[in-house]
Amino acid sequence: MSAFVTKSMARNIFYGGTLFSVLLFLALTFHTTWQLPGRIPTATPAPEVARGKHLWETRNCIGCHTLLGEGAYFAPELGNVYQRRGPDFIKAWIKAQPTKAPGRRQMPQFNFSDQQLDDIVAFLKWTSEINTEKWPPNIEG
Amino acid sequence: MQLQYKSQAVAKPYFIAAIALFVGQILFGLILGLQYVVGDFLFPAIPFNIARMVHTNLLIVWLLFGFMGAAYYLVPEETETELHSPLLAHLLFWVFLVAGALTIVGYLMVPYASLADMTGNNILATMGREFLEQPLPTKLGIVVVALAFLYNIGMTILKGRKTAITIILLMGLVGLAVLFLFAFYNPSNLVKDKYFWWWVVHLWVEGVWELILGAILGFVLLKITGVDREVIEKWLYVIITLTLVTGIIGTGHHYYWIGAPGYWQWWGSVFSALEPIPFFALTVFCFNMVNRRRRQHPNKAATLWALGTGVMAFLGAGVWGFLHTLAPVNYYTHGTQITAAHGHMAFYGAYVMVVLTIISYAMPMLRGREVNPERAQVLEMWSFWLMTVSMVFITLFLTAAGILQVWLQRIIPNPQAFMAVQDQLAMFYWMRWLAGLVFMAGLVVYLYSFFAKDKPQTAAVGEAQPAAT
Numbered sequence: 001m002s003a004f005v006t007k008s009m010a011r012n013i014f015y016g017g018t019l020f021s022v023l024l025f026l027a028l029t030f031h032t033t034w035q036l037p038g039r040i041p042t043a044t045p046a047p048e049v050a051r052g053k054h055l056w057e058t059r060n061c062i063g064c065h066t067l068l069g070e071g072a073y074f075a076p077e078l079g080n081v082y083q084r085r086g087p088d089f090i091k092a093w094i095k096a097q098p099t100k101a102p103g104r105r106q107m108p109q110f111n112f113s114d115q116q117l118d119d120i121v122a123f124l125k126w127t128s129e130i131n132t133e134k135w136p137p138n139i140e141g
Numbered sequence: 142m143q144l145q146y147k148s149q150a151v152a153k154p155y156f157i158a159a160i161a162l163f164v165g166q167i168l169f170g171l172i173l174g175l176q177y178v179v180g181d182f183l184f185p186a187i188p189f190n191i192a193r194m195v196h197t198n199l200l201i202v203w204l205l206f207g208f209m210g211a212a213y214y215l216v217p218e219e220t221e222t223e224l225h226s227p228l229l230a231h232l233l234f235w236v237f238l239v240a241g242a243l244t245i246v247g248y249l250m251v252p253y254a255s256l257a258d259m260t261g262n263n264i265l266a267t268m269g270r271e272f273l274e275q276p277l278p279t280k281l282g283i284v285v286v287a288l289a290f291l292y293n294i295g296m297t298i299l300k301g302r303k304t305a306i307t308i309i310l311l312m313g314l315v316g317l318a319v320l321f322l323f324a325f326y327n328p329s330n331l332v333k334d335k336y337f338w339w340w341v342v343h344l345w346v347e348g349v350w351e352l353i354l355g356a357i358l359g360f361v362l363l364k365i366t367g368v369d370r371e372v373i374e375k376w377l378y379v380i381i382t383l384t385l386v387t388g389i390i391g392t393g394h395h396y397y398w399i400g401a402p403g404y405w406q407w408w409g410s411v412f413s414a415l416e417p418i419p420f421f422a423l424t425v426f427c428f429n430m431v432n433r434r435r436r437q438h439p440n441k442a443a444t445l446w447a448l449g450t451g452v453m454a455f456l457g458a459g460v461w462g463f464l465h466t467l468a469p470v471n472y473y474t475h476g477t478q479i480t481a482a483h484g485h486m487a488f489y490g491a492y493v494m495v496v497l498t499i500i501s502y503a504m505p506m507l508r509g510r511e512v513n514p515e516r517a518q519v520l521e522m523w524s525f526w527l528m529t530v531s532m533v534f535i536t537l538f539l540t541a542a543g544i545l546q547v548w549l550q551r552i553i554p555n556p557q558a559f560m561a562v563q564d565q566l567a568m569f570y571w572m573r574w575l576a577g578l579v580f581m582a583g584l585v586v587y588l589y590s591f592f593a594k595d596k597p598q599t600a601a602v603g604e605a606q607p608a609a610t
Contacts, residue, residue, distance in 0.1 A: 010378035057269025063190025069476030105180030
């Protein structure tokens with residue numbers, strides 16, 4: 001390497017290569033954003049979905065669960081929980097926490113109102129209808 | 142012994158804070174490791190999600206302390222001029238430390254939803270996304286500290302000598318600050334949220350942070366090997382070219398299953414499969430420079446950390462990253478303990494070790510001596526091996542857990558439920574926790590090495606001290 005590349009050549013390749021990569025990445029991002037409406041249930045999430053996402057965030061659900069495979073790996077994947085368990089089970093489960101079973105992993109009690117439980121479910125339903133290229137491999141997440 | 146430039150001394154509190162927060166990070170890591178097997182440990186006082194937030198946020202904050210300390214130490218020496226404003230550097234240190242401490246106290250003392258209410262999350266919702274959990278005032282504080290820090294470093298570079306090392310460092314730091322701005326973008330469309338969330342997370346650790354890593358490592362290797370600057374800087378340019386050309390499009394390996402178009406499986410797989418190359422180049426670079434050294438630097442511990450960074454960054458980020466980066470593999474491994482295994486060794490091997498490298502090199506001089514006493518160095522090298530080997534085992538146990546998890550939950554004909562699978566991984570989680578205890582022991586040895594003095598000469602005579610030769 002040392003014989004045929006000088007420092008200024010290496011530097012120019014760096015600037016050129018980086019610029020090219022950034023531009024390519026921006027172009028792909030532009031195209032992705034343009035394609036996105038066809039890949040999600042509703043182009044603009046309904047108000048209850050937005051409220052549900054806000055609840056999801058402010059209760060730090062991602063600190064234990066994964067959502068579409070991202071998050072912590074301490075508790076089940078929830079991207080497809082709407083299909084796995086259905087809306088009524090989800091609400092009953094959230095209300096029943098913590099189980100207080102000795103030695104078992106515990107989920108906090110969030111004291112959600114019925115409206116808030118509906119919002120959470122709406123968010124999980126919306127999420128479960130995203131086109132994820134058939135991920136996860138099966139219903140267990 | 143005196144520092145070449147007086148203002149380099151501002152690096153010292155940054156390094157001390159970094160190490161202190163590192164200790165906190167590992168303590169919370171041990172809590173988390175135990176919660177994996179004793180599920181209700183410390184519940185409801187410290188639920189898993191809170192402990193994890195503390196663990197990951199402390200990591201980020203202490204690495205940032207380390208990067209800033211590194212910049213304050215190496216920029217005056219590289220630019221051959223005093224720092225623009227040591228006072229500003231001191232001030233920012235306290236702002237950042239207090240903001241960081243308040244944030245951690247907030248996590249531990251206040252329910253997260255109340256913390257969000259109290260800190261303006263209803264005005265601009267940015268919280269509750271992995272690694273970006275910080276309340277709005279903390280995020281704004283990070284921006285202010287980053288801007289003032291960049292101003293200070295930038296002005297210093299402007300008035301002094303401009304070397305490739307400082308330019309690369311500055312590009313990395315500017316990129317770090319600019320990309321953090323995406324932390325403020327949180328649309329209600331989850332797919333868009335996730336897509337741009339990675340612009341902070343991926344483009345930090347697999348992008349601009351690697352520039353910072355390269356600059357710090359290049360500086361230390363320049364100092365301890367005495368190899369020609371031209372050679373080192375040329376290597377750096379080659380490494381960071383490979384890093385960004387593979388890493389930017391390589392972001393695509395996070396876009397396979399989150400709602401982005403399917404073509405990302407191709408872009409992401411091809412480019413991220415090449416991401417190990419810059420890390421391999423880094424390994425070759427480290428060993429090459431040390432082999433071609435023109436002087437025998439008495440700081441053997443720093444040399445060991447530098448070589449260790451080269452090897453472990455390649456293993457953790459390169460090899461363990463490649464293991465699950467191809468889309469057909471990632472389809473099964475995505476969001477399992479395989480990811481956790483990779484995350485642990487990559488962060489340790491690349492960023493923890495490079496910060497410990499610069500601390501090992503600079504701290505003796507910041508404390509008024511060229512190198513640490515022999516015994517302190519031997520202890521420090523013991524801590525290197527304890528921490529590094531235990532991290533290898535943490536990674537191996539998590540990888541084993543991950544393989545079993547993928548098999549039971551995603552591959553066999555009658556896949557099992559998440560918690561049923563977790564119960565069967567308990568043995569690996571216990572072994573991971575024991576390896577974590579060894580890591581903590583290594584960290585204690587590391588801390589102790591700062592206070593170790595050589596024994597009086599008479600006691601040393603006749604003792605077997607292979608490392609002292």
